[in-house]
Amino acid sequence: MKTSALNTGSRKPSLARRLFGRQGGWAILSFAAFTLVVIPALNLLVPAESAFHLQIHWVSLSGKIMCYAIAALALDLVWGYTGILSLGHGFFFALGGYAIGMYLMRVIDPAGLPPFMVFLDWKDVPWFWRGTGNFLYVFLLVPLVSGFLAFAFGFFAFRSRIKGVYFSIITQAMTLASMLLFFRNETGFGGNNGFTGFTRILGRDITAPGTRVSLFMLTALTLIAAFCVSRYIVTSKLGRVLTAIRDAESRVMFSGYDPLPYKLFIWTFSAILSAVAGALFVPQVGIINPSEMSPAHSVEIAIWVAVGGRGTLVGPIVGAGLVNGVKSWFTVSFPEVWLYALGGIFVLVTLFLPRGILGLFDGVEKT
């Protein structure tokens, strides 16, 4: 981790200091300490009858929200920094979830087929699911498949110079079309039930508190790593080229840059990050089904980013945390008004906080 370089004196600014400054470094360390030490200890070490015991339900909820935060961070790299609004990031999120979901289905009964295939009277897994019983293979599959599909989609879209609202509409169509495809029983994605009923992951009981806390910690580590890498990207010259593409693409071209590889790089990176978030999400919630690809889900990611503050890295994380925190309260207390509340939040933020919640702290946080 880069944090160890924080105390290397002032001779030459270390990478960590250059990226985060003194305050940012401490903020990341505090976040790491809280998620990697305090929360696990409150659940695993504090006895259940103590008032300080943290129920596993809350750990998993926080883990789930951190997955959303990673997806929001990914979307902000393309939307907030590069000006490409994707309303189809839920597709990549679900792709990662489906890959890990298939692994979890296969290990329910390593010798047989996943239950839905038995039900369809299939004799063997379809070719594209071959090898998914191997965790390492699935671990590679998540970034490779999402990265490849994003690259191919981005290549044709950006090469044709599709921009703005047209691009957003195409991404909506992409995720909707995929959802319809995944809904069908014969395509091998488990139909409208998707994948669920998981029992084990890497040989451990998936519902055991130890496993769930480990998944939570892994998600926290991934979020921190994703933040650090994103910070490196946006503070590099590449990050400034992306901002320049957002503000004046023709000037970028006349300055001798070809925007296509730049857009493809950040688009593909963002899609992979979303897929990783989805892969961490599914073992924690125990289900993946095509509704995850519904256009509304992708729009929701954009709302988290807008609420938190696009064009900043902290904003999407704050936005995802806040909106989903409010959502989990609403959906328990007044489930029927949640969508109105979400719409209301979005309208209010657009009208009064065009730069999101982070815009309120201008000057304090300029990441």
Next chain:
Amino acid sequence: MKREEWDVSGDTTGISHIATPGALDLSHGPILYLESIQVDFDGFKALNDLTLTVDAGELHCIIGPNGAGKTTMMDVITGKTRPDSGTAFFGQTIDLTVLTEAQIAAAGIGRKFQKPTVFEALTVHENLALAMKTDKSVWASLVSRLSSEQEDKIDETLRLIRLTEFASRPAGSLSHGQKQWLEIGMLLMQEPKLLLLDEPAAGMTDEETERSGELFLSLAGDYSLIVVEHDMAFIRQISRKVTVLHEGRVLAEGTLDKVQADERVIEVYLGR
């Protein structure tokens, strides 16, 4: 014969059309040839058999009424618009009609837009650093840090465009005239051979206009400049050669006094 052995100095004849950015061949003098360029926008002939030659090191002014095709001509030179017919060559060898905008910029043609376009969210310094002639691939941008020579070059350009004390300000906070200068500075950072300036004095105060004129005069010789302007006083200050465009073709060419005395030019500008 291998490409390295090709004589690009122009002493031999018969080898031409090397569509490779980088090797600019000025052996015959002119840096830009436009020949019989035709651009048709759904029946409207924006450029109609336009033929124009610009010599290396020349400061060439283009004037003409609205719709004469000045901006379309710039678009053709920079690859933004493809001509329907005709040829456009940069030096003897570089065919502009087959290259992309980025390739043309890399080959040495810099363009300033009518409306100043700078990267408003970035600082003045960052704007210049982005425009600098360097490896512009994704990977190079991801790992690049400015060397001290590059810093010196940015400082030098900042002095030239008189924005040294604004270096760390966001470009969006500059005045209109300062943005125009920043954009010119960004062009110079690309080390172009040919500069296209679309109404560079628009929106400037008289003093700024005059300083811009001095700047352009000092650049001519090292660079070739094409300036599209309406401001006659400004053209009088800087021009050596003026071309008048009208309805997509060249109407007159020569010194400002000569074209101003031309009957047809008077007719076009004052009506019949």
